Amino acid sequence: MKKEQRKKLPRRDFLKNVLRSCAGLMLPGFLFAKEAGKKAAALLLDGLYNPAEHSWGMGIDINKCIGCGRCADACKKENNVPNVPFFFRTWVERYRVFENGETLIDSPNGAVNGFENLTDERTIIRSFFVPKLCNHCNNPPCVQVCPVGATFQTVDGVVLVDAEYCIGCRYCIQACPYGARFLHPETRTAEKCTFCYHRVVRGKLPACVEVCPTQARIFGELKKKASPLVRFMRMNKIRVLKPALNTEPRVYYSNLDMEVR
């Protein structure tokens, strides 16, 4: 009788074992994750750059932009963006508002080569350029939808994509209301503006800001009162793109026309 009982595996024990094995399987993953998190923090410039001390943002002065497109060009060169249309980390749009209120918007090749002269026969009442890029939202719709968590927000407020972890499902590309993302044809992963994070952590400016001849782009700290960005925001009427979507962008425009989408 005793022998027979020993042979059997009671249900209670079976369930216990199942639960234990599940827990055991998970444990190494959790331990490793904790360790790796610490490593990642140390990796950033051997600890010379502390992300908690910064909060990045960008200001764009519409009145200063002349539409030369050097920012878009510099960005492509700096960040190895494929040199064909559709793939832009930053680009410039031209708005033309006609007398009857109609608005035309174009951005030939992202304005990498600038714009052609206007040849419209109708009277244009207003025309201006709008540089665009990833808005590095505080409440980013792209981060929410990434199934594998490859896109994330850094402590200093930059939205990044981990190209090694991205599986290329393109959900973030649809989710972004600013059209800031694209799928890189070679890596097959999602790509976007990083605020030139590799430069910023070394104390340099993003490529587009560096190259702008009129200083229409102002990059800097959002939380330090002495920063040029904070001063720019204090001195101008500031708007963000699509405020109704509650994405809380970190790219701030001054003198933005109501026509801008």
Next chain:
Amino acid sequence: MSMHFSVLRKPIIHGEKTLAQVTTDVARPLETRPTILWWVAFLTSFSVLVIGVAAVTYQIMTGIGTWGLNKTVGWAFDITNFVFWVGIGHAGTLISAILFLFRQRWRTSINRSAEAMTIFAVMCAGIFPLIHLGRPWLFFWIAPYPNMRGPLWVNFRSPLLWDFFAISTYFTISLVFWYIGLMPDMATLRDRAKSKIKKAVYAFMSFGWDGSTRTWQRYETVYLLLAALATPLVLSVHSIVSMDFATSVIPGWHSTIFPPYFVAGAVFSGFAMVLTLMIIARKVLNYEEYITIDHIEKMCKIVLVTGGIVALSYLIEIFMAWYSVNEYERFVFLNRALGPYAWAFWTMITCNVLIPQLLWFKKIRRSLVIVFIISIFVNIGMWFERFVIIVTSLHRDFLPSSWVMYKPTIIEIATLAGSFGLFFTCFLLFVRFIPFIAIGEVKGVLNYGKNK
């Protein structure tokens, strides 16, 4: 119908079938050699499947650029096909689980084949999210399991992850449910099998079914429990698929009515596909006394009701676009109806809203040819519904400077064709190797309406 005694209940199975006759009738396609017609159908679908495999292989080797996608339209054919096939996969489990719980005994003639259709459709659906990835070989990264990939973990806020769980759960439960229902029939086939190999295979597949009252009793309990488990899944799968869209901020997607709207559409398209298949199968396999004109008529009524819900959803969507005074929503719906993809929108309206209205007439519901044609139209219309939702919303999104047109490439069309090839190849194999009608269940309703 001389044996028909009940005034209220018409018999479900026509012809004076004996129990033995039912077994022979259902087992016939499995025990005879395939006809030439079957071979023609099989080789055609298999060739199409091979073309699809070639297209997918080329696409994976080369990259997503082989598709007509661009910066603005990042999802198009792939996700359209995915949602289309998941939708088709709704009818089977609805018939076998929900109609079972509602004691709709006419379901017995069609549940087996409809469930098989469900499983094959979900298989077809599952392929698309997989191959549409930029790096499809990493698809398993979407599964949350302990790994050494660093501090990263799946993102439980992403509807795509919910999708992964929804589809895999639905597929698993549907498969188990289907298989459980199959066990008594496998035992029947085992007992009829003449060759040793066949006997061994069917014996294995029947899990040692002995036909005792106790076995039947347990079987019924398991079946009931699985039906109860599968019922919420029927509704949850497409709800979650719809959330892929509804949780995005894209105008035309960002809508709270999406879950019920998608579920109704899925049942609508699923039943249309069941009708398409059954009308052919009952003729070819000579099952007209099992899958009777009454069955067809009942399914038509379901198509009519769910089609009505779909039509109402279209109306509500347009109403909300107007009533919300949201200029983006308004623009999207105007653009759908009058923009460059208006032809797709009006195809959808014609096939899904206008044509199914014919089913109000009993004469039409009982005319096989017309029902067949209507069911094809509904299938087309429901494919276009997904195309309209996905492509028209994306091709003119928030950013006017990047507005583009989308055109599918030959690779995408071959992939869609290939998914149909896979579906029909599986279905034709199913017809040859697994009883098309649930023998045990049909025997249970043989005396329905014949109170002796």
